[in-house]
Amino acid sequence: MTSAPHLSMTPQAVTATEQLRTPLRLRLRPNALSAGHVDGAWWPRSRDLAAELPALLAVLAVRLGDIPRVSYNLTEWDTAPRQIAVGGVRVRLGGFWSRPPHTVDVVAGDRRRLTLLLVPPDTDPSAAHRSMMRAAHRENTDTVEVLLRGAEVSESTVDVVAAGGTRIPEQTFRGVR
Numbered sequence: 001m002t003s004a005p006h007l008s009m010t011p012q013a014v015t016a017t018e019q020l021r022t023p024l025r026l027r028l029r030p031n032a033l034s035a036g037h038v039d040g041a042w043w044p045r046s047r048d049l050a051a052e053l054p055a056l057l058a059v060l061a062v063r064l065g066d067i068p069r070v071s072y073n074l075t076e077w078d079t080a081p082r083q084i085a086v087g088g089v090r091v092r093l094g095g096f097w098s099r100p101p102h103t104v105d106v107v108a109g110d111r112r113r114l115t116l117l118l119v120p121p122d123t124d125p126s127a128a129h130r131s132m133m134r135a136a137h138r139e140n141t142d143t144v145e146v147l148l149r150g151a152e153v154s155e156s157t158v159d160v161v162a163a164g165g166t167r168i169p170e171q172t173f174r175g176v177r
Contacts, residue, residue: 027136
């Protein structure tokens with residue numbers, strides 16, 4: 001007796017194979033800290049979540065290990081698949097209207113979570129730099145709204161000058177800049 005082929009009703013995952021070609025615009029707070037509204041900031045180059053996530057998850061895997069889940073606000077991104085495959089790991093993407101705007105949650109296999117400030121792709125580079133530096137500062141407790149507003153130093157819990165640097169933050173990955 002032979003059986004008929006089994007057809008799955010589950011949609012296939014999109015496989016992300018594109019390598020990081022341009023610097024990832026990411027800043028993270030020191031690993032041990034968890035105070036504040038965000039754990040760092042990410043400034044993607046587009047609103048295509050499936051195209052932007054593989055590079056982000058490859059870098060964050062160094063800190064978190066396998067990352068099987070990402071949740072985001074539906075208004076921030078173009079249409080995205082329900083899952084993608086990154087480095088052999090299926091990553092479930094959850095878009096929600098109720099997620100706080102301008103944030104992305106990255107959830108590790110052991111349930112550790114990083115909440116990243118999502119700097120819109122079309123943000124002026126100077127304003128993006130200020131927001132990212134503030135979000136990644138070890139003593140930052142600013143809300144997402146304050147971080148994105150480009151608030152004056154006096155409104156923020158972070159001294160932007162003390163946060164350091166004048167370049168747009170970039171994360172290097174395997175020697176690529």
